[in-house]
Amino acid sequence: MRTAEITRNTNETRIRATVNLDGTGKQNLQTGVPFLDHMLDQIVRHGLIDIDVVADGDLHIDAHHTVEDVGITLGQAVAKAVGNKAGIRRYGHAYVPLDEALSRVVVDFSGRPGLEFHVPFTRAMIGQFDVDLTREFFQGFVNHALVTLHIDNLRGANAHHQCETVFKAFGRALRMALEIDPRAGGAVPSTKGVL
Numbered sequence: 001m002r003t004a005e006i007t008r009n010t011n012e013t014r015i016r017a018t019v020n021l022d023g024t025g026k027q028n029l030q031t032g033v034p035f036l037d038h039m040l041d042q043i044v045r046h047g048l049i050d051i052d053v054v055a056d057g058d059l060h061i062d063a064h065h066t067v068e069d070v071g072i073t074l075g076q077a078v079a080k081a082v083g084n085k086a087g088i089r090r091y092g093h094a095y096v097p098l099d100e101a102l103s104r105v106v107v108d109f110s111g112r113p114g115l116e117f118h119v120p121f122t123r124a125m126i127g128q129f130d131v132d133l134t135r136e137f138f139q140g141f142v143n144h145a146l147v148t149l150h151i152d153n154l155r156g157a158n159a160h161h162q163c164e165t166v167f168k169a170f171g172r173a174l175r176m177a178l179e180i181d182p183r184a185g186g187a188v189p190s191t192k193g194v195l
Helices: 034-047 064-082 132-145 159-178
Strands: 002-010 015-022 026-028 050-057 091-098 101-109 114-118 148-156
Touching: 002 064, 015 064, 026 034, 034 050, 034 064, 034 132, 034 159, 050 064, 064 132, 091 159, 101 159, 114 132, 132 148, 132 159, 148 159
Parallel strands: 026 050, 114 148
Antiparallel strands: 002 015, 015 050, 091 101, 101 148
16 A cells, blocks of 8 residues: 655644545545545545645734645655556546636656646635645645646636635546556656666
8 A cells, every 4th residue: 555644744734644645535634724624535535545634824924834734745745655666547637617616736756846836816815725825835735746747727716616626636636646656567667767
């Protein structure tokens, strides 16, 4: 089983994250940021990655540190769980609609962190959640999972729908990229022989 547990403690947050890349969609999400828990649940359900995250952050200031550090910790956990990436498909992509909103996410487990984030949110807040934190989550993930990630919201009028399509598409793209390719024979998917 491709699993990992990471504990990350700073002066701003204390986070424990466990992932199972070969999961069935089980979750325990306790970040203290309800909308983030809702978005992480999309990754779990659509990526079939089991995720257990417990975070204690400085929410009396705002949610920034918690959201960013959850992205960092999950990125570290995914990187550890996938190991040398032998046999994986490496690339994944998904288009996901939700009513009027449509998003596309493409991921490459390249070993090179890079984020292209193009989501023109139609409002600044979704309830108590600052939409700017969406990018912070993905930047933290990308930097520590060492992936290239392209996120494009192609259309949408409702910010909640825009954000949810992004996280659902991300989950499905991860699932595709992390699946073991039965034709690959356990090889690392790169002409370099290493990722």
